[in-house]
Amino acid sequence: MPSQAMGFWGMLLVLVFLEGSRGQEQIRFIVSAPVVFHVGVSENITVRAPGHTDAFDATISVKSYPDGNVCYSSGSVNLSPENKFQNSTILTIQAQQLSEGQSSFSFVYLEVVSKHFSKSEKKPIIYDKGSLFIHTDKPVYTPQQPGRVSESSFRGELT
Incomplete structure (x- = not known):
């Protein structure tokens, strides 16, 4: 009987070890x-996947929240050894795409999907992008040269 018990516990420990090592391979x-995503502004999204050896594609999408049924913007990137498994795309959420009932501060899902991974994250969006203007007293400065800088915002307020 002791050998059967040792066999059972030995097998259980092997399964636990395999499960643990599989969990470490992420x-x-x-x-x-x-x-924050600004409505009407082109936003740059970059995906990096270090440690891979074979090229693959990933799709990046901005989708409606909370249902995820409407895709506001989407792009695809190829991650390969040539680009060191790093690539980016530009996504834009147009105001006309959003529903009338959304407030000036809402949310979307940013979703990245590939054959190796999938991730979705809730991101806030705002409609007021505003503008910040920076004025200098001359167009080019040399190192150690003092200068004057003033700023103003499009709406008369700084954010």
């Missing part, structure tokens, strides 16, 4: 995106 990827 596919790493990094998505760089703005913290």
Whole structure:
């Protein structure tokens, strides 16, 4: 009987070890995106997947929140050894695409999907993009040269 018990516990420990080692093998990827999406502004989204060896495609989408049924903008990137598994696309949410009932501060899903990974994250969107103008007293400065700078916003307020 002791050999059967040892066989059972030995098999259980092997399964636990295999499960643990499988859990450690994680596919790493990094998505760089703005913290807040501005409606009507082209936003750059970058995907990095270090540690891969074979090229693959990833689709990046901005979708409606909370249902995810409407795609506001989408792009595809190819990650390969040639681009060191880093590539980017530009996505824009147009105001006409958003529903009438949305407030001036709402949310969307940023979704990245490939054969190796999938991730969806809730991101805030704002409609007021504003403008910030910076004025200098001359067009070009040399190192160590002092200068004067003033700023103004399009709406008369700074953000």
